[in-house]
Amino acid sequence: MADQALHPALADRPTLADETGIPRLLAIMAALRDPQTGCPWDIEQNFATIAPYTIEEAHEVADAIAREAWDELPGELGDLLLQVVFHAQMAEEAGMFGFSDVVASISDKMIDRHPHIFGDESRDKSAAQQIKDWEEIKARERAAKAEKGVLDGVALGLPALTRAVKLQNRAARVGFDWPGPQDVLAKIQEEATELVEAGDSMDHAHQTEEFGDLMFVMANLARHLNIDPEEALRLANAKFTRRFRSIEAALAADGRRPEDSDLAEMDALWDAAKAAERA
Structure with missing residues (x-):
C-alpha cells in the first residue's frame, strides 16, 4: 500500500514533511518527546507508565479481529505500532537502544527460529514437529540468557490466565502434569468444594487465595482441552x-x-x- 498523503498539519514542519512510512512515524514520536517543543504529556511518560497502554492496545487489536472489524484493524494496528515506537524513542533518549535495534532483534530471532526456511534443515516436517523444534530453540535461547529454571522467562506482565497456561506448559515438559482432563476435573471439584465449605470461615485474603487456586486449575483444564482460556x-x-x-x-x-x-x-x-x- 502506498504511503498516505502528507497530513496538512505537517506542511510547515520540513523535518517531518520529508519523511514517509516508518521514518515519518519515528520523526513524529521524536517531535512529541522533544524536551523544548514537544507535548508535555508525552515528555512526562516513562516505560512503566506506557506499558499499560501497550497491553491495552494489543487487546484492542485482538478485539477488532474477534469482531471481524477489518475496517478498524489498520487503526488498531497503528496504535499498537505506536507503542513500540514510543518505547524505542524513550530507550534511545536513555542511550539504551533504538528502533533499528528492535527491528534487528526480531529479524534475527525469526531467522534463527526458522532454520527450515533460512538454514539447512528440511522444510518437510509436520506443524507439530516445527512447534517442538521451536520450543527447543527457545530453550537454548533461555540457556544463553542464564535462565536455568524451568519457569524462568515466563513474563510477569502477561494476562494471568495466559501466564498460568504458559507456566503449566513449562512444568508439563518435564513431566509435572496430570495425565488427562478427568484428573483435572476431579481437582476442580475438590477446589470448588473447599472454597464453598470454608467460605464463611475464611478471611478475604484466604478466600482470594483459594479462588486463585480454582482459577489456576481451570486454566489447566483449558490447556488439557486445547482451549485458549483468554x-x-x-x-x-x-x-x-x-x-x-x-x-x-x-x-x-x-x-x-x-x-x-x-x-x-x-x-x-x-x-x-x-x-x-x-x-
Missing part, C-alpha cells in the same frame, strides 16, 4: 453482553429499564434470548 472468556463476555442487551431491548420496548424489572422477569428474558440464539 479466548474462551472473551467469547463468554461477548455472549453475556449480547444476551443482557436483549433483556434491555425487550424492556425498552415496554418503556422500562432493567432497574424497573425483577430477577424473575429478567431471567425469563435471558432464556428467551438464549433460545432465539440457538434457533
Whole structure:
C-alpha cells in the first residue's frame, strides 16, 4: 500500500514533511518527546507508565479481529505500532537502544527460529514437529540468557490466565502434569468444594487465595482441552453482553429499564434470548 498523503498539519514542519512510512512515524514520536517543543504529556511518560497502554492496545487489536472489524484493524494496528515506537524513542533518549535495534532483534530471532526456511534443515516436517523444534530453540535461547529454571522467562506482565497456561506448559515438559482432563476435573471439584465449605470461615485474603487456586486449575483444564482460556472468556463476555442487551431491548420496548424489572422477569428474558440464539 502506498504511503498516505502528507497530513496538512505537517506542511510547515520540513523535518517531518520529508519523511514517509516508518521514518515519518519515528520523526513524529521524536517531535512529541522533544524536551523544548514537544507535548508535555508525552515528555512526562516513562516505560512503566506506557506499558499499560501497550497491553491495552494489543487487546484492542485482538478485539477488532474477534469482531471481524477489518475496517478498524489498520487503526488498531497503528496504535499498537505506536507503542513500540514510543518505547524505542524513550530507550534511545536513555542511550539504551533504538528502533533499528528492535527491528534487528526480531529479524534475527525469526531467522534463527526458522532454520527450515533460512538454514539447512528440511522444510518437510509436520506443524507439530516445527512447534517442538521451536520450543527447543527457545530453550537454548533461555540457556544463553542464564535462565536455568524451568519457569524462568515466563513474563510477569502477561494476562494471568495466559501466564498460568504458559507456566503449566513449562512444568508439563518435564513431566509435572496430570495425565488427562478427568484428573483435572476431579481437582476442580475438590477446589470448588473447599472454597464453598470454608467460605464463611475464611478471611478475604484466604478466600482470594483459594479462588486463585480454582482459577489456576481451570486454566489447566483449558490447556488439557486445547482451549485458549483468554479466548474462551472473551467469547463468554461477548455472549453475556449480547444476551443482557436483549433483556434491555425487550424492556425498552415496554418503556422500562432493567432497574424497573425483577430477577424473575429478567431471567425469563435471558432464556428467551438464549433460545432465539440457538434457533
